[in-house]
Amino acid sequence: MDDAPLIETRELAKTYVMGDQRVRALRRVTLSIARGEFVAVMGPSGSGKSTFMNLIGCLDTPTKGEYRIDGESVGGLSPDRLAELRNRKIGFVFQSFNLLPRATALANVSLPMLYAGADRATRAARAQRALDVVGLSARMDHRPSQLSGGQQQRVAIARALVNAPALLLADEPTGALDTRTSLEIMALFQSLNKEGQTVVVVTHEPDVAEFAGRVVRFRDGKVVDDRRQTPRDAATQLAALGAEQAEEAA
Amino acid sequence: MSPVEALRSALDALRANVLRSALTMLGIIIGVTAVIVMVAVGSGARAKVMQQIQSLGSNLIIVVSGSMTSGGVRMGVGSRWSLSEEDGAALARDVPSIQVAVGTVRGSAQIVAGNTNWSTVVLGVGPGYLEARDWELAAGRDFTAQEFSGAGKVILLGETVVKNLFGEGVDPVGQIIRVRATPFTVTGVLARKGQNTQGQDQDDVVVVPVATAKQKVLGSSRANARAVAAMLVKVRDGEDMADAERQMREVLRQRHRLTAAQDDDFWIRNLTEVANTQLESSKALALLLAAVAGVSLLVGGIGIMNIMLVSVTERTREIGLRLAVGARRRDILSQFLIEATTLAAIGGAIGVVLGVGGSIIVAELGGWPTLINPEVVLAAVGFSALIGVFFGFYPAQRASHLDPIEALRHE
Numbered sequence: 001m002d003d004a005p006l007i008e009t010r011e012l013a014k015t016y017v018m019g020d021q022r023v024r025a026l027r028r029v030t031l032s033i034a035r036g037e038f039v040a041v042m043g044p045s046g047s048g049k050s051t052f053m054n055l056i057g058c059l060d061t062p063t064k065g066e067y068r069i070d071g072e073s074v075g076g077l078s079p080d081r082l083a084e085l086r087n088r089k090i091g092f093v094f095q096s097f098n099l100l101p102r103a104t105a106l107a108n109v110s111l112p113m114l115y116a117g118a119d120r121a122t123r124a125a126r127a128q129r130a131l132d133v134v135g136l137s138a139r140m141d142h143r144p145s146q147l148s149g150g151q152q153q154r155v156a157i158a159r160a161l162v163n164a165p166a167l168l169l170a171d172e173p174t175g176a177l178d179t180r181t182s183l184e185i186m187a188l189f190q191s192l193n194k195e196g197q198t199v200v201v202v203t204h205e206p207d208v209a210e211f212a213g214r215v216v217r218f219r220d221g222k223v224v225d226d227r228r229q230t231p232r233d234a235a236t237q238l239a240a241l242g243a244e245q246a247e248e249a250a
Numbered sequence: 251m252s253p254v255e256a257l258r259s260a261l262d263a264l265r266a267n268v269l270r271s272a273l274t275m276l277g278i279i280i281g282v283t284a285v286i287v288m289v290a291v292g293s294g295a296r297a298k299v300m301q302q303i304q305s306l307g308s309n310l311i312i313v314v315s316g317s318m319t320s321g322g323v324r325m326g327v328g329s330r331w332s333l334s335e336e337d338g339a340a341l342a343r344d345v346p347s348i349q350v351a352v353g354t355v356r357g358s359a360q361i362v363a364g365n366t367n368w369s370t371v372v373l374g375v376g377p378g379y380l381e382a383r384d385w386e387l388a389a390g391r392d393f394t395a396q397e398f399s400g401a402g403k404v405i406l407l408g409e410t411v412v413k414n415l416f417g418e419g420v421d422p423v424g425q426i427i428r429v430r431a432t433p434f435t436v437t438g439v440l441a442r443k444g445q446n447t448q449g450q451d452q453d454d455v456v457v458v459p460v461a462t463a464k465q466k467v468l469g470s471s472r473a474n475a476r477a478v479a480a481m482l483v484k485v486r487d488g489e490d491m492a493d494a495e496r497q498m499r500e501v502l503r504q505r506h507r508l509t510a511a512q513d514d515d516f517w518i519r520n521l522t523e524v525a526n527t528q529l530e531s532s533k534a535l536a537l538l539l540a541a542v543a544g545v546s547l548l549v550g551g552i553g554i555m556n557i558m559l560v561s562v563t564e565r566t567r568e569i570g571l572r573l574a575v576g577a578r579r580r581d582i583l584s585q586f587l588i589e590a591t592t593l594a595a596i597g598g599a600i601g602v603v604l605g606v607g608g609s610i611i612v613a614e615l616g617g618w619p620t621l622i623n624p625e626v627v628l629a630a631v632g633f634s635a636l637i638g639v640f641f642g643f644y645p646a647q648r649a650s651h652l653d654p655i656e657a658l659r660h661e
């Protein structure tokens with residue numbers, strides 16, 4: 001069971017019907033992602049990356065094909081069962097953070113545990129630990145408006161991690177961030193991945209994809225390229241950038 | 251999510267938009283306040299009428315002397331008293347459903363006690379008057395048979411008269427007072443009755459034997475010394491009033507030797523029926539008030555629904571996010587239901603405070619009796635919470651059925 005891939009899709013297809021127009025967003029995608037992998041998903045706009053992420057994130061159901069996560073078949077599950085699956089096995093990170101604006105960082109991070117039925121003390125303790133992991137324990141009581149974009153995204157990552165999901169999904173997590181902050185986020189993903197976290201990141205930027213151990217390319221709803229690579233180390237890059245900036249300042 | 255947490259997050263959401271929450275609540279506040287005040291006013295009015303009816307005495311029919319002439323000109327009451335004490339005796343004898351029939355006359359006079367005086371109504375009554383009116387004595391005794399038959403100079407005083415002649419806390423029984431210069435002995439004090447349905451003070455009265463009244467107060471001993479202005483008839487409990495009325499008419503017409511062509515020379519009125527009509531109309535009024543108030547509560551509920559719909563639309567992304575991190579449909583449903591119910595319940599609670607306060611103020615300032623009914627208060631709060639659930643359900647249902655992806659993409 002542990003040898004089985006974490007994610008396994010077979011002929012996965014998604015067709016959107018709008019009036020008499022049919023958009024085949026995803027066409028027969030068969031793909032496996034093993035535990036502990038760091039995958040970058042790339043491809044031009046409209047190629048079906050987000051559609052793919054939504055399907056493997058159990059946010060959406062396929063038109064055709066099969067999908068298993070952690071050995072569990074997702075086909076034909078009710079919306080509530082899918083919600084439970086998302087709650088237990090999946091952590092989402094969005095381009096636009098999607099934090100609750102009136103809630104503190106701690107409350108935002110606690111949210112998934114609220115639906116997992118954890119008690120108050122457990123929630124607070126685990127949310128603090130998750131914020132610690134993303135390096136924001138000092139900002140627990142800040143609201144999103146009191147945080148920078150990078151910090152907000154780190155709160156969102158802490159929220160995604162708080163239920164210890166098997167799979168961390170990020171759809172263009174650095175799309176709204178500058179180079180340096182993007183690097184910080186990727187370094188965070190890399191360090192999480194080093195500790196065994198499976199990570200799938202959608203990105204447009206080849207620079208960002210370099211930090212992943214595997215790059216999957218989509219075009220017209222199909223996987224056109226799937227290759228492994230030696231990832232660059234984001235932390236080293238970040239240090240170099242720090243030195244560069246220090247030089248510039250001098 | 252535990253109920254406590256759900257409530258806390260509902261309060262947070264409501265606090266996020268204080269003004270809007272307050273305005274939404276205002277509808278419920280006004281509705282609940284209106285219901286409580288209106289029902290209090292309505293049932294107060296009804297209780298008042300009810301008490302007046304009880305003070306009148308039950309199952310009463312009054313027969314008044316006088317008639318419509320064939321020309322249509324009403325002969326003034328007192329111009330000729332067609333009724334007599336014998337009529338009363340005959341009625342009591344010949345109509346089995348009659349418990350008691352009492353002749354009465356009525357006038358007004360100035361009454362003097364020591365150096366105070368007071369103008370009041372003088373009622374001359376036959377034996378059984380107190381029984382007919384279900385009127386108790388607060389002190390002293392009723393007249394004896396000899397006092398009735400011998401035109402005794404004895405008098406019963408109403409509470410208002412006692413208060414004005416003797417002041418508070420004085421027992422007037424046994425005292426001598428003067429009516430039109432004739433000294434009377436006070437034998438008793440009538441129990442308090444309050445206002446009648448016309449709003450007159452029924453305690454502003456003195457009662458003397460009917461013969462005494464005619465000789466000493468009205469001052470004219472008429473041709474027929476036994477004639478009376480009116481007759482108060484009490485029908486036995488459970489007997490048919492209309493039937494009694496019909497039999498009375500028959501007996502009286504026969505005794506007065508009226509031919510079929512002649513009109514009645516008396517006038518019969520079922521007092522209990524009149525009072526009941528008033529009770530009915532006060533009931534209708536209470537119902538109308540409650541209905542109007544209920545409509546405003548309904549409008550308040552629609553206000554909640556409106557705001558909850560706006561809120562669901564505004565927070566679509568939030569809903570999408572909650573769904574994405576694992577909220578089930580019922581979590582979202584209960585979140586919005588609890589918000590709506592909390593709004594309504596808080597509004598209801600404020601409405602109760604204002605409603606009870608308002609009822610007290612209406613009673614104090616308006617001199618209008620109000621009756622706050624605990625069941626109505628409970629019902630109003632319960633109903634407003636129910637309104638929250640009812641009008642909150644549709645928006646909550648809509649929220650819980652959102653598609654997570656579409657919700658997340660919502661601008």
Ligand SMILES: Nc1ncnc2c1ncn2[C@@H]1O[C@H](COP(=O)(O)OP(=O)(O)OP(=O)(O)O)[C@@H](O)[C@H]1O
Nearest residue numbers: 016018023024025044045046047048049050051052
């Ligand atoms: N809800 C929808 N209804 C109809 N068509 C849709 C819907 N969502 C996506 N599509 C279509 O499906 C195709 C794939 O969309 P998708 O969002 O997966 O692309 P993407 O690779 O994520 O693009 P981008 O890089 O711009 O985010 C597009 O042609 C898009 O127009």
Ligand SMILES: [Mg+2]
Nearest residue numbers: 049050051171
């Ligand atoms: Mg996309």
